[in-house]
Amino acid sequence: MHFPASGCPVIPRPIAILKGTINQEAADAFVRFCFSPEAQQRIAAEHLLPADPGVPLSPLRQQAEMAAAMPYDVATALAAQRDTLMRFKYEVEKKVR
Numbered sequence: 001m002h003f004p005a006s007g008c009p010v011i012p013r014p015i016a017i018l019k020g021t022i023n024q025e026a027a028d029a030f031v032r033f034c035f036s037p038e039a040q041q042r043i044a045a046e047h048l049l050p051a052d053p054g055v056p057l058s059p060l061r062q063q064a065e066m067a068a069a070m071p072y073d074v075a076t077a078l079a080a081q082r083d084t085l086m087r088f089k090y091e092v093e094k095k096v097r
Contacts, residue, residue, distance in 0.1 A: 002064075003064070003065070005068075006068075007067065007068040007071070008068070008070060009070050009072075010069040017031060035051060035052065037052070041055055043055075045058055046058075047060055047061050049061075
């Protein structure tokens, strides 16, 4: 694995159960599975970082140096996303009319 010296994006993969979920029991079971030792080992086997620090990294990931995370500002990213979506919506609607 080779990482640029400038860093790599760290993409968190949050998991949540929506308040109005139709099948709470299935949603709970899914979340429990995601954090189970089996799922965490499967995640590590794909060279991703498991949430459980007790799960060993894949051999390839163990050999590589840990990449530096690219710095980012969540508020700035969200504002840029909002602006981009608004511009896209405007441009699309403008061309439709």
